[in-house]
Amino acid sequence: MIEVCPLSELGPGDAVRVGSDPPIAVFHTEDGQVFAIDDTCSHQDASLADGWLEGCAVECPLHTSRFDLRSGRVDAPPAKKPVRTHRVEVVDGVIRVEMSTAPPNLPPSMAPREVVGRS
């Protein structure tokens, strides 16, 4: 589990970027729910923690793709691939995140490059 911060330090409507690898964005919605998704948009290299939170969705600050925080699903293009969601728990007032073990949908500019050997 990754310890993020006390819930009291993340007000409703706020988001924080966790410097994990890859980074995670944690959101505290206006109605008091806490969600964690991959921070990097699946379209290009933009931080979703810098996006606009509306209900249970975040809009990417670069090209306005919208992701559902509950599922990671894309609700508005141009992004096509979902982002991962991560399990969140609040223990003794502290937000903790368990990173998904699924492979992330990083944008092409950030995806690990395949090394092709020559023989």
Ligand code: FES
């Ligand atoms: S970088 Fe997010 S929609 Fe383009």
